[in-house]
Amino acid sequence: MSGKADPRPAGEGTTSRTRLDRGRGALGPALELVHTGRAPTRAVLTAELGVTRATAGAVAAELEALGLIRVDARPGAAAGSQGRPSHRLSVAEDGPVALAAQVHADGFRAALVGLGGRIVATAPGCEVVDADPAKVLGSVVAAGAELLRETGRRCVGAGLAVPSAVAEPEGLALNPLHLAWPAGAPVREIFAEQVRAAGLQGPAFAANDVNLIALAEHRHGAGRGSRDLLCVATGHRGVGGALVLDGRLHSGSSGLALEVGHLTVNPEGRPCHCGSRGCLDVEADPLALLTAAGRAPGPEMSLLKQAEDLIRGQYHQPDVRTATEALIDRLGLGLAGLVNILNPDRIILGGLHRTLLEADPDRLRAVVADRSLWGRSGGVPILPCTLDHNSLVGAGELAWQPVLDDPLGALVPEDRPTDRKPTS
Numbered sequence: 290m291s292g293k294a295d296p297r298p299a300g301e302g303t304t305s306r307t308r309l310d311r312g313r314g315a316l317g318p319a320l321e322l323v324h325t326g327r328a329p330t331r332a333v334l335t336a337e338l339g340v341t342r343a344t345a346g347a348v349a350a351e352l353e354a355l356g357l358i359r360v361d362a363r364p365g366a367a368a369g370s371q372g373r374p375s376h377r378l379s380v381a382e383d384g385p386v387a388l389a390a391q392v393h394a395d396g397f398r399a400a401l402v403g404l405g406g407r408i409v410a411t412a413p414g415c416e417v418v419d420a421d422p423a424k425v426l427g428s429v430v431a432a433g434a435e436l437l438r439e440t441g442r443r444c445v446g447a448g449l450a451v452p453s454a455v456a457e458p459e460g461l462a463l464n465p466l467h468l469a470w471p472a473g474a475p476v477r478e479i480f481a482e483q484v485r486a487a488g489l490q491g492p493a494f495a496a497n498d499v500n501l502i503a504l505a506e507h508r509h510g511a512g513r514g515s516r517d518l519l520c521v522a523t524g525h526r527g528v529g530g531a532l533v534l535d536g537r538l539h540s541g542s543s544g545l546a547l548e549v550g551h552l553t554v555n556p557e558g559r560p561c562h563c564g565s566r567g568c569l570d571v572e573a574d575p576l577a578l579l580t581a582a583g584r585a586p587g588p589e590m591s592l593l594k595q596a597e598d599l600i601r602g603q604y605h606q607p608d609v610r611t612a613t614e615a616l617i618d619r620l621g622l623g624l625a626g627l628v629n630i631l632n633p634d635r636i637i638l639g640g641l642h643r644t645l646l647e648a649d650p651d652r653l654r655a656v657v658a659d660r661s662l663w664g665r666s667g668g669v670p671i672l673p674c675t676l677d678h679n680s681l682v683g684a685g686e687l688a689w690q691p692v693l694d695d696p697l698g699a700l701v702p703e704d705r706p707t708d709r710k711p712t713s
Contacts, residue, residue, distance in 0.1 A: 315340060316696045319348045323358050323378050324404050324693060325508045331360065332375035349378060355700055356384045356443075357404060357692075380404035385700075386440075387688035388433040388447040388489065389681040390426070390480070391498065392418065394467035394525040395591040397425055399433035400678065401442060402685025406509035408678055410436045420469045422462075423479050430483040437489070445699065446491030447484045448687030450498040450680040451476055452527065457544035460495050466562055467526040494687040499529030500538060500547075501683025502639050502674065507533045508686065510676040515635040519627060521549060521620075522639030522674070523574040525593045528623075532631060552626060554619040569623045573616050575641050581612035597644045604648060614652065617645050621656025628661040628669055639674040646673055 315338050322328035322337050335345035352358045359381050364374035386401040386409050398414040412432035419425050430447070437444055453465040453476075460477025462470060481493035503520035506512040512520070518533040530549030532539045540546050550570030551563050558567030559577070571577060575596035579586050582599060586592055603609045620642060628636075636657075638646050646653055654671055661669075676682055692699040 313697070315344070315348050316351060317694050319345075320352055320357060320404075320696055321693045323352070323380060324406075324689075325513070326405070328378055330375040330377055331364075334378060346376075349376070352696065353381075355696055356381055357696060357700075358384075380407070382407075385443040385445045385692075386437075387445050387491075387685040388430070388437065388484070389450075389684035389688070390429040390433060390447065391450040391678075391680045391684060392425060392429065392468065393452050393498065393680075394418070395593070397429045398678075398681065399429045399436065400681045400685070401433070401436050401440065402682055402689075404689065406505060406676065406682045406685070408681065408685075409442070410440055411678070411681075412436055418468055422465075422468075422470050422474050422476055423483070426476070426480050427483045427486075430480070430487050430489070434487040434489060444489050444491055445692050446688035447480070447489065447493045448501075448684035449476065449480045449493070449495040450501045450684040451495060452498050452524065452529070454545050454548060455495055455497050457540065462495075463545070491688065492691060494684075494690075496540075496544075496684075496687060497529065497531070498524065498680045498683075499639070500531040500540060501687065502679045503531035503533055503637075503683075504538050504686050505676055505679045505683035506637055506639075506674050507536075507538075509682065510679065511637045511672045511674050512635060515633075517631070517633045517635075519624075519631055519633035519636045520639065520674075521624065521627070521636070521642055523593075523642055524640040524680075525591050526576065527571075527574055528569045528642075530627070532633070549623065549627060552623045554622045569619065572619045573623070573642070573645075578612055578616055578641065581615055582609050583612075593641060596641050600644050600648050613645065613648055617649055617653050618656055620645060621653050622660055624653075624671070625657045625660030628657060633669060636669055636671045637674050638671065639679065643673040646671065 319334055319338060322334060328334040328337055331345055331349055335342050338345060349360050353360050359379050361377040364376045386403050389400045389402045391398050396414050396416040400411040401409040403409050451462055452467060453462040456463050462474045462476045464472060477495040480495050484493045499522050502522055507518050512518040516535055520531045522529055528550040530547040532547050551568045553567050554569050555567035555572050559571045560566050561568040561571045575592040578596040599609055600613055658668055
């Protein structure tokens with residue numbers, strides 16, 4: 290040995306294993322940064338985690354050894370960058386997946402969702418929803434299990450999106466009215482039983498579909514970068530809402546927050562199944578649009594597609610324009626009330642509401658500004674959702690969350706220590 294002092298900062302002369310042990314608590318945060326696209330390079334990961342380069346390297350190597358991310362062998366610099374070249378990080382395209390399932394009034398579908406919110410494979414959707422939730426969930430899990438067999442992917446867990454408030458902690462679907470399922474159906478328990486019966490590993494979860502839209506869009510879509518995000522959407526029937534507060538999905542004390550569908554926006558309007566009248570749920574969904582335009586719903590396609598096709602293809606017709614403007618005004622009235630109460634920094638709209646925004650964005654934004662306390666003094670950005678199949682992506686996020694929280698704990702059994710040798 291020479292008598293020269295080690296020029297490396299304290300801690301960088303330790304072993305890779307020691308560095309990993311020191312940074313083990315950073316595995317989850319590191320994975321989430323790569324998962325959401327906020328750490329495209331190891332240099333950014335180092336800065337975001339607040340650790341040494343060596344520790345960040347050990348953490349990235351461990352995540353790669355788990356099959357979750359990829360680290361480019363050669364460092365590279367982004368175009369126009371003057372900084373030190375850094376290893377690029379990305380999610381592993383051939384890594385594990387979550388089974389995602391969605392049930393709505395016009396059918397159900399299964400998919401496999403990887404890290405980064407990528408839909409890896411989808412099964413053909415079914416358009417018939419049985420009144421027995423066990424039959425429906427058994428079918429959708431079977432379709433997902435077949436996708437897993439076909440792709441040979443490891444499954445980390447399963448997530449289910451349903452068009453109902455889901456009460457916590459029991460996982461009960463309190464109001465699946467458009468599905469003809471019994472109120473209070475234990476959907477999480479049924480779903481978990483079907484997942485186990487199919488021989489799939491990992492935990493199973495269930496949640497409201499609009500909550501999952503908000504979760505997916507906040508991590509991977511139009512809501513990325515927002516701190517307090519309001520999401521309002523209508524799919525095939527009814528209207529739902531969700532809220533992300535300080536970067537986390539807000540579900541309330543028992544999972545029932547943001548039932549925005551029962552805001553009154555037309556006191557003399559249609560009777561609502563909740564017992565009130567003129568609720569957003571029946572005044573701003575696809576059936577309301579078709580009815581207002583004088584179009585009888587047909588059996589050939591979903592109500593959502595019929596309503597969207599009507600606006601996009603016949604908006605020039607006076608009756609369609611009038612109906613569309615009426616729904617925009619009702620939606621705007623509801624959004625303004627929510628802005629007054631919640632003060633979000635961004636609003637995203639999904640389903641038919643996205644189409645209403647596209648049809649006349651100025652009208653919708655003007656209604657919200659005119660009716661909200663702070664609308665004229667700055668305004669709230671109102672944007673369309675950008676992800677395809679965002680309910681499925683959100684269902685996948687449910688299943689991925691335990692892995693994001695603790696990658697080693699979720700993927701490596703405690704009684705079988707890993708013999709991987711991560712590098713610095």
